[in-house]
Amino acid sequence: MSEAKAVVEKKRRINAVWFLPILAAVLGGYMVVYTFLTEGPTITITFRTAEGLAAGKTAVKALNVDVGIVETVELADDLTHVIVTAKLDAAAAPLLREDSRFWVVRARVGAGGVTGLGTILSGGYIELAPGEGEPVGRRHRYMGLETPPVTTAGTPGVQIALSSEQAGSVSAGDPVVYNGYTVGRIDTAKLDANTKQVQYTAFIDAPYDVMVSTGTRFWNASGIDLDASAQGIELRMASITTLIVGGVEFGVPDGVESGTAIQNGHAFKLYRSYKEAREEPYQYSAEFVLRFDQSIRGLGPGAVVEFRGVPIGQVERIMLAELAQIRNDGKADPIPVLISIQPGRLLLGDDQAAVDRIDAGIAMSIRHGLRATLKTGSLLTGALLVSFDYYPEAPDAELGQFAGYTTVPTVTGGFSQIEERVVQILDKVNNLELEATIASANGTLGELEKTLVATRKVVQSDGVQTLPADLAATLVEVRTVLESFSHGSPLYERLNRTVTELNATLQSLKGLAQRLETQPNSLIFSSESGPDPRPEARR
């Protein structure tokens, strides 16, 4: 072992080059952590259409400040809508609440004017309206709004809910006016498929929100309200703005308590017209069913119910559904009409006790002849109204039951009454014994005919036939006689002379008579010459 051998030592030391992977790992880890910490939430929003949206380009803005960007725009699996994935800045995370709303801002022309003009050149963007609900996670799904909400969150004022049975001409963005002054607007309009009612949310700006109280009534102020009812024709026109774009008006009708202040989200009924809002100021009403045996043409929901001309209620509806349910025989069932009587109209108070009083009062009055009847309210429109009155001669009747409502007995009235009388007259005409009369007239005519036949026989007899010839002969003789008296005939001359002579004689006799009159003694004494006699009138 004289030769030296290499002694190899296995040195286990860490090479400095390990610093490189550690540095890379640390840097990489730092980048990952930093990215994760500063990464904003990624949200998905569904829209019906991706119009104006571009992945990697369309911005998400809150109050027009960029807070994120659209990453992807994809079709949903069922191809009915698009799913937009947007990456938001970390600073925008607090904006994401449960009720945050997203909508696409495009150029729009609406009732409130033209909005989003800036997007024509820059392209649309997604507006984020932060809500006030609970904060949500970093990956939340939102339903995008198809139309932008009119009121941005945080506006001072009060939000109310309105429900209406028909949409009318009110739509989102329409103004809410008070006495013609715009104080708020309709935010959303949605048709509820279950209740078939249109649900609106409206926003009343501060400081006008204090004008809305529990007694406030809202009505559709759209355009022109022409109402032709039993009360006559009424025309009501709102402001020009609402005339063009529609709108909702509100106020407290006369005789209604204004009530107390309301909370956010208070629900109101949206009446179809001012008239309806005014006429429904009562909360309590007694309901009755009237069953009419006559045509109710002209009677509809809202028709007035009167007691001797005083409005006490209105017709609610014609109960055709209930009629169809109970109808099982072929008889002519009377048509049930549901009416409501508001004790408040009669100043009995607007509470349940007053309703009970109405119930009891009607039950008692039936015995004294209280009946309901249909009357013609307007000859022009043919609208009917229901009138309560006492008919002491009406046959006895009782309160009944129909579909859970109390029925009040009715008597026939209105045009039907006239109609009935005409029918009665026609019946009488029908019942006249015309046939006997006609028979006797026939007999008379037979007699007359016989008489005429007899007469003709007389006329046609020989004696009568020769009469004209005899008559002609007689006339010839008469003429001969007359000719003998005619001008120039000897008899005529003689007669004329005789008359002339008679005339002269009479003249001389006249002179004698005059003389005798002035001097009666001249018959005995001769006439003495005296002064000329003066003509004197007789006295």
Next chain:
Amino acid sequence: MSGYAADTAASRGLALCHVCFKLSPVEQHICPRCGEHLHLRTPDSVQRAAALLITAAILYIPANVLPIMYTEQLGNTIPSTIMGGVILLWHHKSYPIAAVIFIASVMVPMGKLFSVGYLLWSVRAGRTSSKQQRTTLYRMTEFVGRWSMIDVFVVSILVALIHLSGVIVIRPGAAAVSFAGVVIITMIAAEAFDPRLIWDAGEDADE
């Protein structure tokens, strides 16, 4: 036993100088010609190669995940990653270019990472089989190393050429730096690996 295979310079106590390649007895410690330290094998070869390989592997992640370049076209910035570019080219029917970029930017770096990793593992585990193939693998790895910089070159040229401010501008992304790092570090790792180690293991058993 020395642990080195029989009939090698190392088994006879001879070491090659790293600088002037003079063969001298290792006992001298210092090269008699140039004064460099003498080592039988590159010191800490496996450790250094492994450390560099891990660094390259770590860098390879951002190189693929982050965008390698940004194209700003009329104010509209489009980031593109390596794989995204390959897929885009493929969709545009530019199959040869897509293939070139895929091979140079994805397959080659990956292949290098795996082949160096495999060589290191085989040496550490003292594998004695298929020494010839492993040597070929090492030679290929070393040869192909510099060619995978294509991506980085493309990005550098595009950034330099296309710079119409406001109309179209191309900016490099963070992945370009990472990718260049991957290529360089894998090259160094391949250099750091001493291929003689392949042949050291179990030379006796092999013959």
